[in-house]
Amino acid sequence: MTSPETQTVYIGTLDGDGLVVATARDGALTVTAALPEVREPSALAFSADRATLYAVSELPDGVVTAVDISDPQRPAVLTAQPSGGAGPTHLDVFGDHLVTAHYSDGVVASHPIDADGSLGPLGAALLLEVPGSGASPHAHQVVPDPTGRWLLAVALGLDAVFVLRFDRATGALAEHSRMDLPAKTGPRHLVFHPDGTRVFVLGELTPTITTADWEPVAGTLTRGESVTVTGPGAPDPTYPAEIAASGDGRFLYVTTRGEDAVGVLRIGPGAPQLVQTSPTGGAWPRHCALGPGGTWLYVANQRPGSVTWLPRDPATGRLGPIAGEVTVRGACWVALA
Secondary structure (H helix, E strand, C coil): CCECCEEEEEEEECCCCCEEEEEEECCEEEEEEEECCCCCCCCEEECCCCCEEEEEECCCCCEEEEEECCCCCCCEEEEEEECCCCCEEEEEEECCEEEEEECCCCEEEEEEECCCCCECCCCEEEECCCCCCCCCCCEEEEEECCCCCEEEEEECCCCEEEEEEECCCCCCEEEEEEEECCCCCCEEEEEECCCCCEEEEEECCCCEEEEEEEECCCCEEEEEEEEECCCCCCCCCCEEEEEEECCCCCEEEEEEECCCEEEEEECCCCCCEEEEEEECCCEEEEEEEECHHHCEEEEEEEECCEEEEEEECCCCCCECCCCEEEECCCEEEEEEC
8 A cells, every 4th residue: 555545457368568567546547567578367366465466477388476565565576486387377375375267277276475476386286087087187277265264266167166285395186076067057156254154156157147156164065045246138148257345245257358347246145146338438347346335346447458447236236337437458367466
């Protein structure tokens, strides 16, 4: 934070200018710098102390990079390591390790994190697979559960969410359990409810959210209902990209490519209910993120490249018309420091 009114924002890009730096003031973004040496940073994650930013480079030979952001507006590359797989698309911090999902070959990999936030060499790697399926796994996301015991890995090509055991000392990964989804769901991303008892899984190939109960002691998911996330008259096909939950646990936000909209869903005791679809102001929306206090939603529109911001009513969850946009070539991720 540079003042009470401003906040640093990092924007990941594909076929853009690398890692882009911006400031947010009263909701509006202004681009201030870029690190082109961080190539194709399609996903970003912060260290626990938020002094380091980690980025995947979505390349055939993947790379993970640690960026020092102790001075938020002057980020500097600490280290870069081979990611341990092909086409990495997501990463997260799990204890003293960075874990990464690889879409092209379906590998989940881990790297140790040093005391200064830099990355050590590859620690371990696990290929997600369902024996006999013959399908490509296409690992798309890795998410630690709220207890910090388990790692959930979303396999789009296998229509499954894996629960993985994680050795905090070595970074080794092993399959513990699996939740299967209907064929051609194509699960892409998931989000935990803030209460830690439920998971919402977003399908990319079938535009749905599937609710699942999470049992953290047993490390198991139990599949529940699925609901459509697109509005009436949405084009076919559409490809949902990102799912986010409001901090109060009352609403979900889903970006959908093709419809080029954000779906707003109310969370209740049963399946979430779609209450609004709101245009994103760009094409092919990827990642979205809620700002501090939940009064703004930021959306990365990959084509032709922009980040837009929409006002949000925290009481109703509904989004207002687009309030502004900033041009960012190939924008695909928004991370607020």
